[in-house]
Amino acid sequence: KAGVTQTPRYLIKTRGQQVTLSCSPISGHRSVSWYQQTPGQGLQFLFEYFSETQRNKGNFPGRFSGRQFSNSRSEMNVSTLELGDSALYLCASSLEVGAHYNEQFFGPGTRLTVL
Amino acid sequence: SQKIEQNSEALNIQEGKTATLTCNYTNYSPAYLQWYRQDPGRGPVFLLLIRENEKEKRKERLKVTFDTTLKQSLFHITASQPADSATYLCALGNTDKLIFGTGTRLQVFP
Numbered sequence: 657k658a659g660v661t662q663t664p665r666y667l668i669k670t671r672g673q674q675v676t677l678s679c680s681p682i683s684g685h686r687s688v689s690w691y692q693q694t695p696g697q698g699l700q701f702l703f704e705y706f707s708e709t710q711r712n713k714g715n716f717p718g719r720f721s722g723r724q725f726s727n728s729r730s731e732m733n734v735s736t737l738e739l740g741d742s743a744l745y746l747c748a749s750s751l752e753v754g755a756h757y758n759e760q761f762f763g764p765g766t767r768l769t770v771l
Numbered sequence: 772s773q774k775i776e777q778n779s780e781a782l783n784i785q786e787g788k789t790a791t792l793t794c795n796y797t798n799y800s801p802a803y804l805q806w807y808r809q810d811p812g813r814g815p816v817f818l819l820l821i822r823e824n825e826k827e828k829r830k831e832r833l834k835v836t837f838d839t840t841l842k843q844s845l846f847h848i849t850a851s852q853p854a855d856s857a858t859y860l861c862a863l864g865n866t867d868k869l870i871f872g873t874g875t876r877l878q879v880f881p
Contacts, residue, residue, distance in 0.1 A: 699871035756864025762814030
């Protein structure tokens with residue numbers, strides 16, 4: 657089985673722009689979660705999607721949004737980019753909803769740099 | 772606010788010894804605790820999950836304990852190998868989300 661894939665792997669944007677990141681979960685997995693990883697804050701939960709619905713949300717501003725499609729693929733969007741949004745964005749999939757009690761399979765991440 | 776503490780300093784041990792990593796938490800009552808391994812430039816890899824009513828869990832050379840009274844989890848790697856060198860993250864979960872610690876870097880030298 658193919659693992660979780662994320663595109664693009666690297667991205668450079670400037671302040672004020674917006675960005676869309678994509679995640680394809682493992683075949684058969686219906687839950688997709690997104691995380692932001694920075695050296696200072698570590699790995700922080702953004703949100704979780706299941707059956708095209710956002711099920712859980714972390715403490716991030718409304719500039720961060722996401723969606724999930726009927727084939728379980730997910731996209732994450734960040735609008736009005738700020739320098740502090742520079743981070744590794746990780747996507748994880750699991751069979752069922754509930755990142756807190758299900759084994760999650762992470763993708764390689766998208767490295768976003770905001771200049 | 773909720774806080775998870777893992778040793779920020781790297782843990783250096785000799786091959787063959789047992790590595791013990793600590794995860795302490797405050798202001799939180801997790802129902803689940805997970806451990807992940809992360810190598811540089813890669814996403815985390817799931818290792819073990821333990822529930823609040825389980826005291827200990829084992830998987831091959833790995834052992835995890837979960838003490839809800841002490842608010843602490845210990846992660847042991849027995850007969851450690853250089854290939855075990857990585858950053859290890861603990862993550863606490865309750866009803867809605869997973870909160871990760873900042874991780875402990877383990878270095879196993881021959």
